Amino acid sequence: MKTIKTILQSPESLLGAWVTELEPAGWGSDGKFGGADWKHQAGEFLQALSSASRDGLPDLGSSDSREVRNFLETLSRSMAEKGASSSETATWVFSLKKPLFARLNAAITDDSRQLASETWAASELIDRLGLFTVSTFQKTREEIIRRQQEEMLELSTPVVKLWDGVLALPMIGTLDSARTQVVMESLLQRIVDTGSEIAIIDITGVPTVDTLVAQHLLKTVTAIRLMGADCIISGIRPQIAQTIVHLGIDLQGISTKATLADALTLALKRSGYTISSKAQAT
């Protein structure tokens, strides 16, 4: 595959033709994906390919191809963040085929067998690069979605201060392990930041409590106690109370209240406050 190697080793020869392919595909400086230095980026990629083909055709798994991989990962990431589709992203790589084949055609004029086999090798190489790009793109997209979900979780379970030393965490929706982690961490941090000794976790808005949910709650309460604060669980509806008993879940001495109001009363009492009403005028 000498010819491909030679061509890849002189990236400047490919850049011009490739740029011509990319421009109409939305990559120009005014294009959807372009940007000020899009030509420079294309040149960089070709340089990376050139370094990777020092010992022959680039092998994506080798350390020589590290620059190529990094480049494609960065590209996928930025495309995913711009909201591009996976095929739009792959086009960037696949559009390199035409210029590469054209150069091969020009270079191998007397041996049709060699031309055919090198064209095939070139095609396979670009395909591999394209597939790598697409799979990285998909992983990035999944990561972005996951990050957004986490951010939504944090927003949907705010920790509120009910009183000096009393925090409340109204939980709404299903409690899964990822959610509980995020929520647990922010609650614990708020406890430390505010020096609050009582945290009320209100589960009025949690539709079902099964063994797994109960475990998550228990872990949270244990962590709170380890830090030197305590916890009251409120919002236990009759059905949930029954489920807890049926499942044989041991709430290990955690105080529970049916309503947030009752929990607040208990919290204030424990904190040493009494509430009295002003005498009524008669």
Place this chain on the structure above:
Amino acid sequence: MQVADSNSLDLQTEPDIVKARQLVRQFAQTCGFSLVDQTKVVTAASELARNTVKHGGGGVMTVDELRDGTRRGVRVKFEDQGPGIADMNLAMTDGWTSGGGLGLGLTGSKRLSNEFEIESSPGQGTRVVITRWK
């Protein structure tokens, strides 16, 4: 999946356990782990490092920074040529409160990690690999 960076540490003495924690902390920070995730992987490594020093007669810890697409992770391997574990089932039960003996920290490290592999048999030494992803 690739290994972006790697480092290893000889584990022979107790101060080496502290160095092990610091090295794993470094890698976890480089990968951008949250504070909680950093603490989990460092704590797991501390347990396993101690096992290597106290029960394995000393050994080696290798830390790798992993990249899988855009996902990043930390993989820590502990190897020793010690007596090995005779009863794996027993070693992997929750016996940490019973004080002393082999297997303490193995189950804990497993719970603190996303992936956990262990190979050990009498006379063959022990090899434990834990991985935590961001």
Place this chain on the structure above:
Amino acid sequence: MIERIPILRIGKFLLITIQVDMHDQLAMTLQDDLTVAIEKTGARGVLLDISTLDVVDSFIGRMISNISAVSSLLSAQTVVVGMQPAVAITLVELGLELPGVHTALNAERGMAMLRRELPEDEVDASRRQ
């Protein structure tokens, strides 16, 4: 590397602040030193401040449990303060619940807890010192 962790005396209480990544020997030395100090000073309370400790593994966890148990046998109450959230979460995951160990959010609360536990006359005596 420091040789031992200093133990401060405040009236009838002993205060220990752990500020380094402890190696095992240091932890063992601390336990021994503390036992001696309680005996020598007749301390009735121990405040263990771990607010700068960012890793607590099973060995350190056991040290904390031991300090609490031994002090109690020597008539001193122990309170551990300042546990970081990440540490608390990790301990729970590790399965280390430190039963019987009293904890408080910070040194101020911890001291208040220790004073509450002392019988009235001893509190006055400690204030007078």
